[in-house]
Amino acid sequence: MSFASSVQSELARVEPEQGCCARAELAALLLNKSTLSQLANDYLLTVEVDNPALGRKIYKYLRDIYGFQSSVQVIEKSKLRKNRGYVVKTVLTPTKLENIKEIIHINNNLISPKLDIAEVNSCCKRAYVRGLFLSRGYVNRPEGNYHLEFMVNDEALAIKVQEYLGTFDIDLKIIQRKKSFLLYIKESEQIADFLRVVGANKALLEFENIRILKSMRNNVNRQVNCETANLAKTIDASVRQTEIINNLVSTGVIDNLPYQLKELAYIRLDYPEATLKELGEILNPPLSKSGIAYRMRKLEQVAGELLDTSFN
Numbered sequence: 622m623s624f625a626s627s628v629q630s631e632l633a634r635v636e637p638e639q640g641c642c643a644r645a646e647l648a649a650l651l652l653n654k655s656t657l658s659q660l661a662n663d664y665l666l667t668v669e670v671d672n673p674a675l676g677r678k679i680y681k682y683l684r685d686i687y688g689f690q691s692s693v694q695v696i697e698k699s700k701l702r703k704n705r706g707y708v709v710k711t712v713l714t715p716t717k718l719e720n721i722k723e724i725i726h727i728n729n730n731l732i733s734p735k736l737d738i739a740e741v742n743s744c745c746k747r748a749y750v751r752g753l754f755l756s757r758g759y760v761n762r763p764e765g766n767y768h769l770e771f772m773v774n775d776e777a778l779a780i781k782v783q784e785y786l787g788t789f790d791i792d793l794k795i796i797q798r799k800k801s802f803l804l805y806i807k808e809s810e811q812i813a814d815f816l817r818v819v820g821a822n823k824a825l826l827e828f829e830n831i832r833i834l835k836s837m838r839n840n841v842n843r844q845v846n847c848e849t850a851n852l853a854k855t856i857d858a859s860v861r862q863t864e865i866i867n868n869l870v871s872t873g874v875i876d877n878l879p880y881q882l883k884e885l886a887y888i889r890l891d892y893p894e895a896t897l898k899e900l901g902e903i904l905n906p907p908l909s910k911s912g913i914a915y916r917m918r919k920l921e922q923v924a925g926e927l928l929d930t931s932f933n
C-alpha cells in the first residue's frame with residue numbers, strides 16, 4: 622500500500638473527537654465527492670470514494686447523525702489495476718434533503734460549503750480539515766520529495782483553511798487550478814504538523830522516522846564531501862611543496878637553508894601524503910599544526926627567494 626493510501630486508510634478510521642466533530646467532518650467530506658440528482662419525488666445523494674474505510678465512514682455518519690439508510694455499491698473502475706470505487710447512495714425525501722442542507726448548500730444540484738471551518742466549534746476544526754483531506758487529498762511518500770496537497774472548490778473556504786492551519790505555523794500555499802483551488806505544503810516539518818493536526822498518528826511516526834534517516838544520510842554525505850575536499854587540499858599543497866623542494870635539491874640551494882627548514886623539506890619528500898599535522902608529529906621534537914604551517918610557509922618563501930637569485 623502506498624504511503625498516501627495508508628494515510629487515507631488511517632484517517633478514515635479515526636473516530637471523531639466528539640459528536641459535533643463528526644458532523645463537521647461529514648460536511649467537509651460531502652463537499653468534494655458528492656452529487657445530487659432528482660428522482661420522481663425524492664433526491665439521490667451519491668458519494669463516490671476510492672477507499673472502503675472511507676465509504677464506511679460516510680455511511681456511518683449519515684446513519685448516526687441523520688438516521689439515513691444508505692447503500693454501498695462496489696464499482697470496478699479498472700479491471701487491470703484492480704481499482705475499485707465505493708459509491709454510497711442515499712435516497713433523500715424532501716424533508717431529509719432539508720436536514721442535510723444544514724451542513725451543505727445545494728443549489729441546482731451543485732454542492733458548496735455551508736457549515737464551513739470558520740463556523741464549526743473549535744473542537745471540530747481538525748475533523749473538518751481531515752474531511753477535506755480525506756475527500757481530495759494526497760501526500761507523497763517521505764522517501765521522495767516532500768509534498769502534501771488537497772483541493773477545494775471554494776476560494777473563501779481555501780483561505781479560511783489556510784488561516785486555521787496558520788495557527789499551527791503551517792504555511793499552506795494556494796494556487797488556482799481551473800475551477801478548483803489546490804492547497805499544498807512542501808516543507809517536511811509542516812507536513813508532519815499537518816498529519817498531527819488531522820490525527821494520522823501512525824503515518825506521522827513513519828514519516829518522522831524516514832525524515833530522520835534522510836537528514837542523517839544528508840549529514841554523512843556532507844561530511845564525506847568535506848573530508849574529500851580536505852584531502853584534495855592536502856594533496857594540492859603537498860604537490861606544490863614537493864615541486865619546490867625538488868627544485869631546491871636539484872639546484873643544490875637546499876644546503877643554504879637553515880637546519881629547521883632543511884629538515885622539514887626532507888621530511889616532506891619522505892612523506893608526500895602526510896598532512897601538516899602529521900608532519901609535525903614526525904618531527905623530533907614534535908611541532909604543533911600551526912607551528913609546522915608557519916615553518917612550511919617560511920620554507921616556501923625562503924625557497925622562492927633563493928631559487929630566484931640562483932636563476933637570475
Ligand SMILES: [Zn+2]
Pocket residue numbers: 638639640641642643742743744745746
Ligand atoms: Zn466538535
